[in-house]
Amino acid sequence: MRTTADTPIRAVVIGGGAIGASVVTALLRGDVPDVVPVAVVDPQPVGDLGVPQLRLEAALDQADVVVECAGQAVIAQSAVGILERGIDLLITSVGALADPDLAAAVRAAGPGRFLLTAGAIGGLDILSSAAAQGPLTRVEVTTTKLPTTLVQPWMDDHDADLLRVVTEPVEVFRGTAREATRLFPRSLNVAATLGWVVGDFDLVDVRLVADPAAELTCHRVVAEGAAGRYRFEIENLPSPQNPRTSGVVPHAVLRSLAALVGRPSGVV
Ligand SMILES: NC(=O)C1=CN([C@@H]2O[C@H](COP(=O)(O)OP(=O)(O)OC[C@H]3O[C@@H](n4cnc5c(N)ncnc54)[C@H](O)[C@@H]3O)[C@@H](O)[C@H]2O)C=CC1
Numbered sequence: 001m002r003t004t005a006d007t008p009i010r011a012v013v014i015g016g017g018a019i020g021a022s023v024v025t026a027l028l029r030g031d032v033p034d035v036v037p038v039a040v041v042d043p044q045p046v047g048d049l050g051v052p053q054l055r056l057e058a059a060l061d062q063a064d065v066v067v068e069c070a071g072q073a074v075i076a077q078s079a080v081g082i083l084e085r086g087i088d089l090l091i092t093s094v095g096a097l098a099d100p101d102l103a104a105a106v107r108a109a110g111p112g113r114f115l116l117t118a119g120a121i122g123g124l125d126i127l128s129s130a131a132a133q134g135p136l137t138r139v140e141v142t143t144t145k146l147p148t149t150l151v152q153p154w155m156d157d158h159d160a161d162l163l164r165v166v167t168e169p170v171e172v173f174r175g176t177a178r179e180a181t182r183l184f185p186r187s188l189n190v191a192a193t194l195g196w197v198v199g200d201f202d203l204v205d206v207r208l209v210a211d212p213a214a215e216l217t218c219h220r221v222v223a224e225g226a227a228g229r230y231r232f233e234i235e236n237l238p239s240p241q242n243p244r245t246s247g248v249v250p251h252a253v254l255r256s257l258a259a260l261v262g263r264p265s266g267v268v
C-alpha cells in the first residue's frame with residue numbers, strides 16, 4: 001500500500017449493505033484522515049452512495065486497500081488475488097478462514113497485507129497476548145440474537161418456522177467455531193475471530209441462542225489458560241439496516257482502517 005503522507009489512501013469497499021454503505025459514508029465525511037473511498041463493488045444495485053459502483057477488476061485498478069463487507073465467498077474467490085496485487089485487504093467475514101486451506105493461502109499471500117477487523121467483538125487484544133504466553137485451554141462464546149436473524153437456507157421448514165414463532169430463548173447450535181461459522185456464515189464471524197486470535201478454530205466452543213427478547217445482540221466470552229482467566233460480555237444494538245449485524249461493526253472497520261494507515265486512535 002502507498003504510504004506517502006501527502007497522497008490519500010484509496011479504499012475500495014466490497015459490499016454496499018449495512019456495513020459497507022456506512023463505511024463509505026463515513027469515509028466520504030472524512031472520518032478517517034488520509035483514506036478516501038473510490039468505489040463500491042456489489043452485484044446488487046446499492047443506490048447512490050457517493051462513489052461509483054464498479055466491477056471488482058475495474059475497482060482494483062484504483063485500490064490501495066480493499067475493505068470486504070460482503071460475505072465469506074468474496075474471501076474464498078478474491079482474497080489471494082487482491083493480496084498478490086500488493087493491495088491490502090481488511091475483512092469482516094472472518095468465518096471464511098475456518099477453511100484451513102484458504103487460511104494458509106491468505107497467510108502466505110502478499111505483498112498486500114491481510115487484516116481482520118475485530119468487528120462486533122472485543123477483548124481480542126488480551127486473548128491474543130494470553131495465547132502468546134501459553135496455550136489457552138478453554139475458550140467459549142455464547143452468542144444471543146433475535147431468532148428471525150438466525151434462519152438459514154439449510155434449515156428444514158420445521159426448524160425455520162420454529163425460529164419465526166419461538167417465545168422463549170432456545171439453543172440453536174452448540175459446537176466448534178469451525179462448524180458454527182459454516183452453518184451461520186453471516187452471524188458467527190465473531191466466533192471465527194476468536195478462533196483466529198487464539199490459533200485454533202476447534203478449541204472455541206460456540207453456543208448460539210435465539211432469544212425473541214434479545215433487543216441487544218450478546219456475545220459472552222469465557223477463556224482460560226496459562227496466562228490467566230478471562231470473562232467478558234458484549235451487548236451491541238443491532239444495525240437498523242440489518243438486524244443480523246451489530247451497529248458497531250462499521251465503526252470497528254473504520255477504526256481498523258485508521259490503524260492500517262498509521263493513524264491508530266490510541267489503544268493499539
Ligand atoms: N466480523 C464481524 O463481527 C461481523 C462480520 N460480518 C460480516 O459482514 C458481512 C456483511 O454484513 P452486512 O453489511 O450487515 O450485510 P448486508 O446483507 O447488509 O450487506 C452485504 C452486501 O454485500 C453484497 N454482496 C454479496 N455478495 C457479494 C459479492 N460477491 N461481491 C460484492 N458484494 C456482495 C450484498 O449484495 C449486500 O449489498 C456479513 O455477511 C458477515 O460476513 C457481519 C457482522 C459482524
Ligand SMILES: O=C([O-])CC(=O)C(=O)O
Binds near residue numbers: 187189244247
Ligand atoms: O454483528 C454481530 O454481532 C455478530 C455477527 O453478525 C457475526 O459475527 O457475523
